[in-house]
Amino acid sequence: MKNNSGNAFDTKLFKRLLKYTTPYQKTFYFVVFAAIMLSVLAVLRPYLLRLTIDKGIIESDSESLIFYVSSMLVVLIFEVLFQFSFIFYANWLGQEVIRDIRVKLFKHMMNFKKQYFDNSSVGRLVTRAVSDIETIASIFSQGLFMIISDLLKMIVVLGFMFWQSWQLTLLVVTVLPFILYATRVFQKKMKIAFEEVRTQVSNLNSFVQEHLTGMKIVQIFNREQEEYRRFKDINRKHRQGWIKTVWYNAIFFPIAEMSTSITIGLIVWFGGLRVVESDALSLGIIVMFIELSQMLFRPLRQIADKFNSLQMGMVAANRVFNILDTDSKIENNGTLVSKKLSGHISFKDVRFSYIPEEEIIKGISFDVKPGETIAIVGATGAGKSTIINLLSRFYEIDSGQIEVDGKDLKTYELATLRTHIAVVLQDVFLFADTILNNITLNKEDVTEKQVIDAAKEIGVHDFISSLPNTYHYNVKERGVMLSSGQRQLIAFLRAYVTKPSILVLDEATSSVDSYSEQLIQDATEKLTKGRTSIVIAHRLATVKNADKIIVMDLGKIVETGTHSELLQREEGYYRNLYEAQFKHEEELN
Known part of the structure; x- marks a missing residue:
């Protein structure tokens, strides 16, 4: 104007x-x-x-x-x-x-x-x-x-x-x-x-x-x-x-x-x-x-x-x-509405840049089969978190194609697509509200009983029950009344109750205590079981248990394989990363 x-x-x-x-x-x-x-x-x-x-x-x-x-x-x-x-x-x-x-x-x-x-x-x-x-x-x-x-x-x-x-x-x-x-x-x-x-x-x-x-x-x-x-x-x-x-x-x-x-x-x-x-x-x-x-x-x-x-x-x-008057929204021209997705994900020569002509993702391609768990590893700035944003259509790709269940991402109605994808971010955001409302996000179709049952299934019910007012405990602004590990557990439960077809985890356990870390590990296993999962891995256990590991560097996929396959590659990127970051952790375990 x-x-x-x-x-x-x-x-x-x-x-x-x-x-x-x-x-x-x-x-x-x-x-x-x-x-x-x-x-x-x-x-x-x-x-x-x-x-x-x-x-x-x-x-x-x-x-x-x-x-x-x-x-x-x-x-x-x-x-x-x-x-x-x-x-x-x-x-x-x-x-x-x-x-x-x-x-x-x-x-x-x-x-x-x-x-x-x-x-x-x-x-x-x-x-x-x-x-x-x-x-x-x-x-x-x-x-x-x-x-x-x-x-x-x-x-x-x-x-x-x-x-x-x-x-x-x-x-x-x-x-x-x-x-x-x-x-x-x-x-x-x-x-x-x-x-x-x-x-x-x-x-x-x-x-x-x-x-x-x-x-x-x-x-x-x-x-x-x-x-x-x-x-x-x-x-x-x-x-x-x-x-x-x-x-x-x-x-x-x-x-x-x-x-x-x-x-x-x-x-x-x-x-x-x-x-x-x-x-x-x-x-x-x-x-x-x-x-x-x-x-x-x-x-x-x-x-x-x-x-x-x-x-x-x-x-x-x-x-x-x-x-x-600002036109800064993702175009929602898709008409495809699906009640259930199998979770088959394909990235085909995808390129993306936050700033024009400065590519962050440089022509990556990979395939995730239904029910498969893949781990994405790499140095900071390699483009791991960007993949999460592209899959949820928070940003539009510059070129290439992303498919879910064999159909272009853009053909899905946006709300439908995001309903089937649950994301647990590294930086957990909680509203100044009760734990229950932070989990359900005030969805009327999710009852308190369903939340409690889900909490028991992934092993966080005891932790919530120990809090004053239990599920009605007000966590205050940005969840300051909870530790980082407890906030992470709430985020896992929030994702679990939505029963997503695709789960995306940006794990962050470096700053949590050992008790919370074990709960998060158990919750991760429950969440990823039987559904397509993409995990930005920061823990060795998640990396080792993944069906496939994608190794990224500077916006490109440099290696792909299982944990054992990648360790066998002499001077491989993953092997060097493992020896620098994960080996000491494995020895401690």
């Missing part, structure tokens, strides 16, 4: 935003109607005040005085009722709109490629989904309808003033162009200033989110002072962004107040002379024009203030729509 930060108002963006009010048209039109009624009622009070002075007070007519004062009271009651309806339903409409946008945004982000999240700051995305969308609500609650109401009020007031006295109205109008020009300049400057503010808010959120998550690393490496200095620098830029908006407000509003005071002075001077010299004007008209001029200039000042809210909302809307 084109960024029109120098323009005071982006019409296309505004029209797009208004489309979200379509389901609530009745409310929208009622709010507009309330705004019209408020503008009409606004001029009635000064007019009734004029009649009160001229007919009631100056002519000493008590009946007229009581009648006009009572009329003002009735008008005031109606004004209060319409003001309440206007404010309530304008805010209600804003909340409905941002609810719809937030749901749409979150759904859109859930379908993004993994690569998008690799390249995007989580803090910025959180800002877009939370604070930016809240700011959009101000377009309706404090911006759009308030401006419409104020503009209508100004038009009605100006027309009424001309009808009552064109001479006094011309005095007021002479000051109007000056304040309109000041308002226009103010709007443009505030648009640019709010762009800067939102950028700095995003930077601040991103920094805080990232460093709170990684606080352990900050403290381990004694980086508190350096990160504190960086935070102060970001916070200073955030402050400077807001100071600009304060500066523009500090200039504009005194100018607006001064213009109002000059206008009142002109009305009193000119109108007073006419009253004294010719009785062409009444005292009531002068008092009415003083109040009407206030009504004319006050909305103008409020429009500038409300335009701030509108500008911030438009800036936020632009940022949110930029994400909604």
Whole structure:
């Protein structure tokens, strides 16, 4: 989306935003109607005040005085009722709109490629989904309808003033162009200033989110002072962004107040002379024009203030729509839906690169038969984990073909494909929820009894039962209440209850205790039994028991075979790896 930060108002963006009010048209039109009624009622009070002075007070007519004062009271009651309806339903409409946008945004982000999240700051995305969308609500609650109401009020007031006295109205109008020009300049400057503010808010959120998550690393490496200095620098830029908006407000509003005071002075001077010299004007008209001029200039000042809210909302809307317009999702054009897969996997000359022309996977081919377990070994950066991502279609391959059960991966409906593939990653992520919900991921078709039975089958029931509240134990954010080994066991159970046709394991046991490691080993044997399994192996037992071992180096398959076959190759890559990494482990066992 084109960024029109120098323009005071982006019409296309505004029209797009208004489309979200379509389901609530009745409310929208009622709010507009309330705004019209408020503008009409606004001029009635000064007019009734004029009649009160001229007919009631100056002519000493008590009946007229009581009648006009009572009329003002009735008008005031109606004004209060319409003001309440206007404010309530304008805010209600804003909340409905941002609810719809937030749901749409979150759904859109859930379908993004993994690569998008690799390249995007989580803090910025959180800002877009939370604070930016809240700011959009101000377009309706404090911006759009308030401006419409104020503009209508100004038009009605100006027309009424001309009808009552064109001479006094011309005095007021002479000051109007000056304040309109000041308002226009103010709007443009505030648009640019709010762009800067939102950028700095995003930077601040991103920094805080990232460093709170990684606080352990900050403290381990004694980086508190350096990160504190960086935070102060970001916070200073955030402050400077807001100071600009304060500066523009500090200039504009005194100018607006001064213009109002000059206008009142002109009305009193000119109108007073006419009253004294010719009785062409009444005292009531002068008092009415003083109040009407206030009504004319006050909305103008409020429009500038409300335009701030509108500008911030438009800036936020632009940022949110930029994400909604981002086309970064895996194409889900597959139509094949299968209740069960045999698990036959084929990679045929597959090539892949995260960055164009920098291949990570360089034309690999291998075949996994149904029910077979293969282990993938190799140095860090060899491309092992990338194979997992490609099989689950988190990324699209550059060329070649991946087949499951003899059919191209892309022919499967995406949700169906991922339903049949369970992945246990090396870095286990748990939500701030109960163990049960972390296992079922709130699937209604998975009962607590099924989870308990599955836990008993793979040998983790005793561990969970030892925790307070057992399966309803809240593991807190990212599972901090559990050890790394315990989190790994929860991840195994999560995969097991889905009864996948294909299992992918990225094992990580280097940092777990011996008890957890034995449980993980037993769980691995249970999970891989009878189903196609791809294991990125970090333990000798898994490597030795695999039906086939694929050895990778720099994105290529350099060797394939069983454990015993590969050990027989003199100067073989696997044999060297075994002697460097696995042999000592085998001797210990």
